[in-house]
Amino acid sequence: xxxxxxxxxxxxxxxxxxxxxxxxxxxxxxxxxxxxxxxxxxxxxxxxxxxxxxxxxxxxxxxxxxxxxxxxxxxxxxxxxxxxxxxxxxxxxxxxxxxxxxxxxxxxxxxxxxxxxxxxxxx
Numbered sequence: 132x133x134x135x136x137x138x139x140x141x142x143x144x145x146x147x148x149x150x151x152x153x154x155x156x157x158x159x160x161x162x163x164x165x166x167x168x169x170x171x172x173x174x175x176x177x178x179x180x181x182x183x184x185x186x187x188x189x190x191x192x193x194x195x196x197x198x199x200x201x202x203x204x205x206x207x208x209x210x211x212x213x214x215x216x217x218x219x220x221x222x223x224x225x226x227x228x229x230x231x232x233x234x235x236x237x238x239x240x241x242x243x244x245x246x247x248x249x250x251x252x253x254x
Contacts, residue, residue, distance in 0.1 A: 133243045135227045140248030151212040153227030165210040169223035181236035190237045217252045
């Protein structure tokens, strides 16, 4: 059974940094693209970032470009989201997801999902 477990969320002041981690249970997911999404209270879930499994190509939402970095360590079966220069509008539950797609990851309906981790940015 595929499991994605996010960690690293918490409370941080505006301008601060956090690194989210997503550990996945199956080594087969090393051949899956990984994405990060978020849902703020009262809003729709939105794409944040993704990394393609075969090419390492990264995708970012315009709102996080230059501040967030997605990466993965296949040896550790973990994907990361480094978040710098955090803003109060980054406050949300952040979800990790996996899919076999390689292209157009910012428009892909991902197959597997984690349960999320809360990120709160205070002003």
